[in-house]
Amino acid sequence: MVMSPSQQLDATFAALADPTRRAILARLASGEASVNELAKPFSMSQPAISKHLKVLERAGLISRGQDAQRRPRRLDAKPLKNATGWLEKYRQFWEGSFQRLDVLLDEMKAREKKPALNKREERSR
């Protein structure tokens, strides 16, 4: 199945939106592992783990190693690179410069409103 870059981001972010799947990726970061080895630390049934692995596989985040018996899974990090690329566009915002401007504008608007209110209050006196 060929996915558009947008569909790829959908699949990647959806796959990452689960603590078990993130833990599986963290485990695979230290080397490839079989389904049994992956299931062990999670006190989860193998079918439950297999379901998570399918989501990760469909997102292109894991693939299968060459060993036909163990069928080990290994991390494929390219989708993580693309997801980070998307997020990086917002770096300027979390680094503060843009957000501070927004807050400043709000404060200016709030200050503009107050004198107007005061004038009406004065008139009604």
Added chain:
Amino acid sequence: MVMSPSQQLDATFAALADPTRRAILARLASGEASVNELAKPFSMSQPAISKHLKVLERAGLISRGQDAQRRPRRLDAKPLKNATGWLEKYRQFWEGSFQRLDVLLDEMKAREKKPALNKREERSR
């Protein structure tokens, strides 16, 4: 509602797993906007957009500006920073050094198997 860091990541990644919600964040990156202004480019009903905004709000990705009439939404980038922080741990993998090692190991294993196969073939001759 106070979320654990893991729940916060769940909510952030789930919120980002949708092209409309990513487009809303991209729009808000150029300045705050009312729900009507946000709905316009998507040819979506206001309730449909409001549903997406609720998901983004629950994830802490947007908040409401001071103007009580327009109730503009604005981008809150902190969860994006945290998500990027999680992804950054995998940078070494997409930069290739670790993945290449995995591929190399697989190639070595594949090469080890081939001579064994050849020996059996020779014997059967």
